[in-house]
Amino acid sequence: MMQNQTIKSDQSPSADPLARFKAAQREGWAHFAPLESMTTPAAAELVRRANPSAGQRVLDVACGTGVVAITAARLGARVTGLDLTPELLARARENTRIAGVEIEWHQGDVEQLPFADGAYDMVLSQFGHIFAPRPEVAIAEMLRVLKLGGTLAFSSWPPELCIGRLFALSGRYLPPPLPGVVPPHLWGDPNVVRERLGNAVKDLRFDRATMRVSALSLQHNRAMMEKTAGPIIKLVESLTATDPAKLETFRREYEATVADFFQDNVVRQDYLISLATKV
Numbered sequence: 001m002m003q004n005q006t007i008k009s010d011q012s013p014s015a016d017p018l019a020r021f022k023a024a025q026r027e028g029w030a031h032f033a034p035l036e037s038m039t040t041p042a043a044a045e046l047v048r049r050a051n052p053s054a055g056q057r058v059l060d061v062a063c064g065t066g067v068v069a070i071t072a073a074r075l076g077a078r079v080t081g082l083d084l085t086p087e088l089l090a091r092a093r094e095n096t097r098i099a100g101v102e103i104e105w106h107q108g109d110v111e112q113l114p115f116a117d118g119a120y121d122m123v124l125s126q127f128g129h130i131f132a133p134r135p136e137v138a139i140a141e142m143l144r145v146l147k148l149g150g151t152l153a154f155s156s157w158p159p160e161l162c163i164g165r166l167f168a169l170s171g172r173y174l175p176p177p178l179p180g181v182v183p184p185h186l187w188g189d190p191n192v193v194r195e196r197l198g199n200a201v202k203d204l205r206f207d208r209a210t211m212r213v214s215a216l217s218l219q220h221n222r223a224m225m226e227k228t229a230g231p232i233i234k235l236v237e238s239l240t241a242t243d244p245a246k247l248e249t250f251r252r253e254y255e256a257t258v259a260d261f262f263q264d265n266v267v268r269q270d271y272l273i274s275l276a277t278k279v
């Protein structure tokens with residue numbers, strides 16, 4: 001039977017800056033569902049490399065609308081998906097019904113996973129756990145719920161390529177981050193991944209894949225991202241209210257950055273896939 005479990009999180013404004021950061025993330029990502037058409041082929045790339053077998057327990061962390069979770073469930077894995085954003089989990093449930101698979105969904109935070117130690121054979125995250133503000137906390141939780149010998153696999157954006165450069169650009173237009181909050185694109189650097197995973201894993205290996213995003217113009221690509229990508233939605237919201245001229249400069253810089261990766265009406269977004277075995 002399909003289980004639809006929800007762990008209630010406190011939605012009221014908080015004095016804790018980290019809680020406010022996560023509340024802003026939750027709000028920003030609420031409009032991400034249309035981008036699942038871009039992350040669906042990437043989900044197949046991640047799942048193919050991680051290679052879950054039927055009956056294995058798989059956790060998809062920061063699952064969004066469930067593209068990785070559902071791809072793994074179609075192979076017969078017993079899958080759980082967890083995400084911060086209820087609107088995306090609603091779409092994930094709809095996707096589950098359409099695909100005719102069984103998945104357990106949780107609203108929650110990757111920095112505080114509501115699962116027992118060693119509960120999963122495989123922990124996956126596609127462009128997801130990278131948004132947790134404290135990488136060391138997120139990865140410790142992901143490794144805690146993974147059994148010894150289990151597989152960890154995740155996709156992330158390299159700092160020097162399209163989306164990584166857009167993260168860095170957005171960072172220059174946003175207020176300075178809270179102390180200890182680390183930008184997501186560092187997860188796209190194999191040296192940083194190696195250091196963060198340390199001796200908790202063996203057989204760490206890296207691979208590259210490409211997401212090809214249709215766009216009728218650079219402006220179309222920017223307009224789509226302004227409506228769907230959490231951090232960009234928040235940036236545009238804030239500059240619209242405080243500094244419209246700066247927003248225009250951001251928009252021109254955005255288009256100039258993406259231009260380096262735009263050809264034949266396609267934006268080429270290369271990314272990193274990291275795979276390892278827990279020891």
Ligand SMILES: C[S@@+](CC[C@H](N)C(=O)[O-])C[C@H]1O[C@@H](n2cnc3c(N)ncnc32)[C@H](O)[C@@H]1O
Binds near residue numbers: 032036
């Ligand atoms: C770029 S989307 C990726 C979604 C999905 N994995 C995919 O590939 O389509 C980033 C996701 O991270 C989730 N997220 C951000 N911070 C999180 C946190 N601290 N804990 C759990 N999920 C988080 C967002 O709600 C959003 O669904």
